[in-house]
Amino acid sequence: MYYDIIMKERRIIMENLFSEVENEIYKPLAEKMRPKSLDDFIGQEDVVGKNSPLREMIENDTITSMIFWGPPGVGKTTLAKIIAHKTNSVFKQLSAVTSGVKDIKSIIDEASFNKANGLKTILFVDEIHRFNKAQQDAFLPYVENGDIILIGATTENPSFEVNSALLSRTKVYVLNSLSIDNLKTILKNAINNENNLHKVKIVTNEETLEAIANLSSGDARNALNTLENLITVAPTKNNKKNITKDLLSNMFKGKTFLYDKKGEEHYNLISALHKSMRNSDPDAALYYLARMLEAGEDPLYVARRLIRFASEDIGLANPNALLQATAAYEAAHYNGMPECNVNLAQAVVYLSVSPKSNSLYTAYETVKKDAIRTANVKVPLNLRNAVTKLDSELGYGANYQYAHNTTNKITNMQCLPDELKDKKYYHPSNIGKEKAISEELKNIERIKNNLKND
Secondary structure, eight states, X not given: OHHHHHHHHHHHHHHHHHHHHHHHHHSOHHHHTOOSSXXXXXXXXXXXXXXXXXXXXXXXXXXXXXXXXXXXXXXXXXXXXXXXXXXXXXXXXEETTXXXXXXXXXXXXXXXXXXXXXXXXXXXXXXXXXXXXXXXXXXXXXXXXXXXXXXXXXXXXXXXXXXXXXXXXXXEEEOOOOOHHHHHHHHHHHHHHHHHHOSSEEEOOHHHHHHHHHHTTTOHHHHHHHHHHHHHHSOEETTEEEOOHHHHHHHTTTOTTOOOTTSHHHHXXXXXXXXXXXXXXXXXXXXXXXXXXXXXXXXXXXHHHHHHHIIIIIGGGSTHHHHHHHHHHHHHHHHOTTTTHHHHHHHHHHHHHSOOOOHHHHHHHHHHHHHHHTTTOOOOGGGSOOOSHHHHHTTTTTTOOOGGGSSSSOOOOOOSOGGGTTOOOOOOOSSTHHHHHHHHXXXXXXXXXXXXXX
């Protein structure tokens, strides 16, 4: 009898163990690789790295309500689950896509009961930006009273998508796209995990991992799903599955432009884009833009280059160029790929057809040399502020001429140090808006000369 009981308990234990292993094998790879502790968490060092404020709060169980803002696959949900596991609390989860006010109230009731019994409740709301104003307002009194610790996750800017009242009661943490190195580490960990779970060994190389990471646009879930698909389709030979770049290319036939973001082709393409815009060729510029984006290039990298171009190659010939470029960056940040491709295309065409001037670029490159050469030259006394009595006694601010006291709002006061007196750095072109600026500078010069003569 006793023997039968022992054997029955052993059988239950073995069945449960087999079930756990079986479940682990058949889980999606991205779920299997979800970190369970901060030590296993890859990336976001600024947010949860060693000695960061959030990490200290998690480890000391002193967390407050917060919102994680960042693109998909960067660890928002994972961080929430790690917090729940690490802290002494009851963890509840809602998706704003499928939940309503009734679901919120049910959890609030449970949280109130938990609080009365000395337990904290963490409520994680995925895609909190999808809740309307009334649904978001439902959280306010309970966050304020401490009935719940709210953790929201959103891919949208909380300043626009979360009620200001709720936003004021939470701390926003910005999570960025994962780096190539972060993704490669995650992929290597996944391969080691799969090798431990399966009889078939998975083999690959750095080049292939780099290509998978490049295609994933900073999204760990995307990278792991790609790896899982490759493992599924890779043929088995001698109990091995070889994951190669050729296999990756065959799987993503639409992604025919695979290239290394750190390699020569990366720099060749951005150079071609820049020079095509400079040459006012929107068709070529669009082509090179598409080459980069369809190869998996980070759209924000392209947007940053457009911002630089707007000042370097257009400048004040068309001041709106910088506005277009920065707006394209914001759009790329909010939309991500593929939706932001048309935002970047708009900016590329606008910059291509704008009047061109490199006067600002040339001016800065010239003045930079003088700034370095004369780094020890003191600011002229007339341009210094006399903050103290001693400053006044030393002549700070003496002979300063206040432009607003003059008819033309211009004086003939010397502003450059004596060593650089009468130097001219900015020479506007006669293109676009700079033509008017050129005329205005000539007018300013005439007024100053008249003042000198007087």
